[in-house]
Amino acid sequence: MFETLEMAPADPILGLTAAYNEDTSPDRINLGVGVYKDGEGNTPVFNSVKEAEARVLERQTTKDYLLIPGAPEYAAAVQALLFGPEHEIVTGKRAATVHAPGGTGGLRVAGDFIHKLYPQARIWLSDPTWANHPNIYEHAGVAVETYPYFNKDTNDLDFDTMRDALKSVPKGDVVLLHGCCHNPTGIDPTPGQWAQIADVAGARGWIPLVDFAYHGLGDGIEQDRRGLMAFCRSDIELMVSSSFSKNFGLYNERVGALTLVAFSPEAASALMSQVMICIRANYSNPPAHGASIVTEVLNDSGLRLQWEGEVAEMRNRINRMRALFVDTLERNGVRRDFSFIARQRGMFSFSGLDSRQVDALREEYAIYMVGSGRINVAGITEANVDYLCESIAAVLGQS
Numbered sequence: 001m002f003e004t005l006e007m008a009p010a011d012p013i014l015g016l017t018a019a020y021n022e023d024t025s026p027d028r029i030n031l032g033v034g035v036y037k038d039g040e041g042n043t044p045v046f047n048s049v050k051e052a053e054a055r056v057l058e059r060q061t062t063k064d065y066l067l068i069p070g071a072p073e074y075a076a077a078v079q080a081l082l083f084g085p086e087h088e089i090v091t092g093k094r095a096a097t098v099h100a101p102g103g104t105g106g107l108r109v110a111g112d113f114i115h116k117l118y119p120q121a122r123i124w125l126s127d128p129t130w131a132n133h134p135n136i137y138e139h140a141g142v143a144v145e146t147y148p149y150f151n152k153d154t155n156d157l158d159f160d161t162m163r164d165a166l167k168s169v170p171k172g173d174v175v176l177l178h179g180c181c182h183n184p185t186g187i188d189p190t191p192g193q194w195a196q197i198a199d200v201a202g203a204r205g206w207i208p209l210v211d212f213a214y215h216g217l218g219d220g221i222e223q224d225r226r227g228l229m230a231f232c233r234s235d236i237e238l239m240v241s242s243s244f245s246k247n248f249g250l251y252n253e254r255v256g257a258l259t260l261v262a263f264s265p266e267a268a269s270a271l272m273s274q275v276m277i278c279i280r281a282n283y284s285n286p287p288a289h290g291a292s293i294v295t296e297v298l299n300d301s302g303l304r305l306q307w308e309g310e311v312a313e314m315r316n317r318i319n320r321m322r323a324l325f326v327d328t329l330e331r332n333g334v335r336r337d338f339s340f341i342a343r344q345r346g347m348f349s350f351s352g353l354d355s356r357q358v359d360a361l362r363e364e365y366a367i368y369m370v371g372s373g374r375i376n377v378a379g380i381t382e383a384n385v386d387y388l389c390e391s392i393a394a395v396l397g398q399s
């Protein structure tokens with residue numbers, strides 16, 4: 001059976017990391033995968049995480065299984081972070097939260113749940129979206145549709161077209177929205193636009209699935225909840241897949257969550273029981289370590305303050321690199337207007353470079369970015385920005 005198999009294509013994002021790791025160029029730059037780098041180009045463990053991890057290990061007496069949804073304290077910490085501890089969704093027990101292995105795990109559990117319970121439902125993804133979104137839902141057996149999002153000419157959100165398309169999504173379908181720091185464009189709706197999208201969801205009866213993987217990396221922990229909070233109304237049922245890969249730097253601990261919000265606590269309990277069946281058939285129950293670190297940090301006022309400071313440091317560095325990147329391109333004689341990059345938020349920028357230019361940057365300059373022209377701005381440092389911008393200028397024929 002195996003002898004006739006052909007090689008599958010490399011993953012468009014993680015496959016780039018594998019290629020980058022094999023590149024021996026001393027100048028190589030990895031702007032592919034969304035992993036934060038500090039000013040020295042490292043991805044350090046947060047100090048708050050180190051401290052919490054030491055405490056967790058000190059207290060640990062067993063490696064017994066967690067329950068299928070994970071630890072209840074973790075679920076409570078996730079809900080408090082998402083909605084605020086006093087929000088009616090939390091106090092009214094309208095939310096069911098399960099600990100999933102990373103944001104991807106949460107998205108996939110949602111896909112399994114949709115496929116099993118609502119086999120006719122389709123999922124609507126923004127065009128463009130994270131390259132793994134269609135992959136996850138195709139593998140979960142959920143039909144994928146797209147809605148317009150990005151205007152190439154203005155490098156901005158194509159809001160009216162997006163809103164009109166969402167008006168024609170039928171009741172019972174699911175619309176995936178990026179809670180903040182849209183991946184790959186870095187462009188989010190304004191608070192007023194979020195409110196309009198929520199009005200459409202409420203009126204039409206489709207279910208928002210908010211992918212919340214970059215909480216804190218846009219404008220702040222509080223500010224980045226604006227999109228999510230727009231959907232927290234009594235007439236909207238909701239799903240949220242959240243991740244601590246980026247905002248805790250816990251990439252390889254695979255710690256995320258899926259939260260489903262119902263109209264009533266009874267429906268939330270039924271949701272939980274159904275999602276547990278999906279999880280049991282998939283990975284059985286989640287890994288404990290990363291979640292206990294997150295719980296420790298979020299529940300300890302000192303560690304939480306320290307963590308918020310560390311997230312702010314990342315966010316500020318990324319925004320500084322955006323400005324530096326735009327300035328350095330200009331200094332290198334690039335005439336094309338890249339000023340929109342400074343207005344985008346989160347790790348990513350949709351640079352507007354085409355696939356031929358992306359290939360040339362990789363093959364001739366050892367600069368790795370996703371084929372769509374997506375750049376991980378967090379991979380830019382003071383040390384590599386000159387080489388990066390000189391290379392882009394050369395590829396654009398403007399050096």
Ligand code: LMR
Nearest residue numbers: 013014032033034130183
């Ligand atoms: C990305 O978009 O680069 C990240 O979300 C990492 C991944 O798994 O693709």
